[in-house]
Amino acid sequence: MSNENIECDYCPSCNKKSLRVTNIVISIPYFGEVIDFTILCNSCGYKRSDIMPIEIKEPTRYSFHIESACDISTRIIKSSTCTIRIPDLGITIEPGPLSEGYISNLEGLLQRISNVINMGMRMGKDEERKNGQELIDRITKLIEGQEKVCVIFEDPLGYSAIASDKAIIESLSEEEIKNLKFGESPFEIKRDNC
Numbered sequence: 380m381s382n383e384n385i386e387c388d389y390c391p392s393c394n395k396k397s398l399r400v401t402n403i404v405i406s407i408p409y410f411g412e413v414i415d416f417t418i419l420c421n422s423c424g425y426k427r428s429d430i431m432p433i434e435i436k437e438p439t440r441y442s443f444h445i446e447s448a449c450d451i452s453t454r455i456i457k458s459s460t461c462t463i464r465i466p467d468l469g470i471t472i473e474p475g476p477l478s479e480g481y482i483s484n485l486e487g488l489l490q491r492i493s494n495v496i497n498m499g500m501r502m503g504k505d506e507e508r509k510n511g512q513e514l515i516d517r518i519t520k521l522i523e524g525q526e527k528v529c530v531i532f533e534d535p536l537g538y539s540a541i542a543s544d545k546a547i548i549e550s551l552s553e554e555e556i557k558n559l560k561f562g563e564s565p566f567e568i569k570r571d572n573c
């Protein structure tokens with residue numbers, strides 16, 4: 380089901396030929412085959428990862444209602460170009476230069492969001508700490524199946540998905556694509572070379 384391919388390349392950070400590029404192809408139900416890339420420089424420690432579907436995809440919005448603890452194990456494919464929205468929690472995560480792509484499940488995504496809020500809280504003032512803690516408590520309840528929210532993935536390249544037959548899939552309009560941020564993937568150049 381998966382085959383691993385490793386090659387060496389020049390590091391974009393230190394320019395030495397010590398960059399280890401690992402590609403693994405993973406088959407995801409309701410989405411198709413996805414290449415999971417990781418690059419790691421043995422010399423300076425530069426590391427990035429991203430994912431990319433093998434098939435060409437359309438700009439897409441996935442909406443998924445988390446209604447029970449079972450829904451939390453739903454697979455997600457989150458690329459570096461994905462905007463994540465959880466309107467019920469007031470959360471929007473837009474792609475930035477350090478955005479990474481990964482395959483996980485909704486629980487893994489929520490844990491990552493909790494960790495980011497936690498890090499922000501350490502630097503924040505009392506008020507921000509209080510709000511952050513409230514949000515983390517709600518996320519914990521959500522993971523335990525005691526809260527219901529809608530999670531939305533919008534990807535102008537269509538690389539991201541919430542892999543479930545329960546997900547609502549819609550095409551993004553040109554206007555909607557214009558309003559999305561893109562992020563910078565170190566792997567996009569790779570595809571052009573293929």
Ligand SMILES: [Zn+2]
Pocket residue numbers: 390391392393394395420421422423424425
């Ligand atoms: Zn390096």
